[in-house]
Amino acid sequence: MSEEDRIEAVGAVLADPTARHILVETSQEPMTASTLSDRCAVSEPTVYRRLERLRECDLLVEQTRPDPEHGHHRTVYATDLDRLTVTLRDGTLALQVDRREDPSDRFTRLIEGM
Structure with missing residues (x-):
């Protein structure tokens, strides 16, 4: 997907209130x-x-978690999105996606850097 197509897809999905x-x-x-469904x-x-x-635009991830209450698993959805920035430089649009860093990943990076 080109950068222009990516910006268009993200813009289209963010235009939707749901x-x-x-x-x-x-x-x-x-x-x-x-x-x-209930919350929205x-x-x-x-x-x-x-x-x-949202998954196609890489703004959301699907995770499988154990469900001990019912003895199987369930699918949950989450985002680690922190900021989306569209910049215009030298006649070109660019999309930058900043993600929140998981605390465990931050700790691992800190330990590995020692």
Whole structure:
């Protein structure tokens, strides 16, 4: 995907209020599609469509977690997105995605740097 196509795809998904709501909710903690459906007050099929678009734009990740209560696993969605920046320099648009660093990754990087 070209940089221009990427900017267009991210812009299109961020123009959707439900997609933005999903990003806000999943920035606090990973959530299931069912929980997101309740929090966003939309149907689960609508949530799944937005989740797919957000994943395609690399703004959201899907994680599988054990569910000890029901004896199997469940899928949750989360974002580590911190900032999106679109810059215009020398006649070219560029998209920069800044992500929050997981504390365990930060600790590992600190230890490895010693």
